[in-house]
Amino acid sequence: xxxxxxxxxxxxxxxxxxxxxxxxxxxxxxxxxxxxxxxxxxxxxxxxxxxxxxxxxxxxxxxxxxxxxxxxxxxxxxxxxxxxxxxxxxxxxxxxxxxxxxxxxxxxxxxxxx
Amino acid sequence: xxxxxxxxxxxxxxxxxxxxxxxxxxxxxxxxxxxxxxxxxxxxxxxxxxxxxxxxxxxxxxxxxxxxxxxxxxxxxxxxxxxxxxxxxxxxxxxxxxxxxxxxxxxxxx
Numbered sequence: 001x002x003x004x005x006x007x008x009x010x011x012x013x014x015x016x017x018x019x020x021x022x023x024x025x026x027x028x029x030x031x032x033x034x035x036x037x038x039x040x041x042x043x044x045x046x047x048x049x050x051x052x053x054x055x056x057x058x059x060x061x062x063x064x065x066x067x068x069x070x071x072x073x074x075x076x077x078x079x080x081x082x083x084x085x086x087x088x089x090x091x092x093x094x095x096x097x098x099x100x101x102x103x104x105x106x107x108x109x110x111x112x113x114x
Numbered sequence: 115x116x117x118x119x120x121x122x123x124x125x126x127x128x129x130x131x132x133x134x135x136x137x138x139x140x141x142x143x144x145x146x147x148x149x150x151x152x153x154x155x156x157x158x159x160x161x162x163x164x165x166x167x168x169x170x171x172x173x174x175x176x177x178x179x180x181x182x183x184x185x186x187x188x189x190x191x192x193x194x195x196x197x198x199x200x201x202x203x204x205x206x207x208x209x210x211x212x213x214x215x216x217x218x219x220x221x222x223x224x
Binding site: 100105 | 120123146148150157158159160163200204211212213214215216217
């Protein structure tokens with residue numbers, strides 16, 4: 001199993017550009033989520049999904065869109081990049097169910113917005 | 115509101131010294147607590163969870179409901195323990211989201 005994969009590893013954007021960060025998992029996990037990691041702020045939840053066709057907002061959703069058309073994929077879209085979105089982005093997945101089980105993380109995407 | 119506090123941004127200890135990474139939480143209900151670790155240039159990974167009551171890489175963490183704390187401890191620090199540590203409480207239901215603390219960077223010096 002590849003686990004959770006993310007592409008690209010690095011990206012530089014200009015303000016106003018759009019792009020999609022890709023995330024895929026091959027563990028048949030129902031739950032997937034996106035976090036951003038900023039110095040001194042830990043990991044903050046952007047969006048999450050409890051299954052295909054279902055998404056919901058996390059703590060910091062503004063400026064980001066997600067969709068979940070398949071169990072495997074959970075792309076994160078930046079509609080109009082801003083310097084405040086410079087961050088490291090992590091995708092994570094876990095099995096579904098009522099309990100907060102272990103999350104498996106991808107390697108991260110380091111995004112710089114100029 | 116659900117909140118988790120890791121008061122130390124950086125903790126520097128000498129090799130062989132005891133380590134305690136502090137975590138306090140403010141949660142409604144009965145949260146399940148995790149410690150995640152991120153070694154340099156690696157992805158985040160689960161270190162331990164309180165429900166398992168296990169010791170991983172010499173680390174233990176006891177849930178103290180009275181003090182609402184879940185401090186991570188190790189009696190003798192090793193150089194390879196240098197990493198970023200995140201405390202993460204989660205609750206059942208509601209998408210069972212995790213809330214991560216701001217993290218503590220542990221540096222073990224020789």
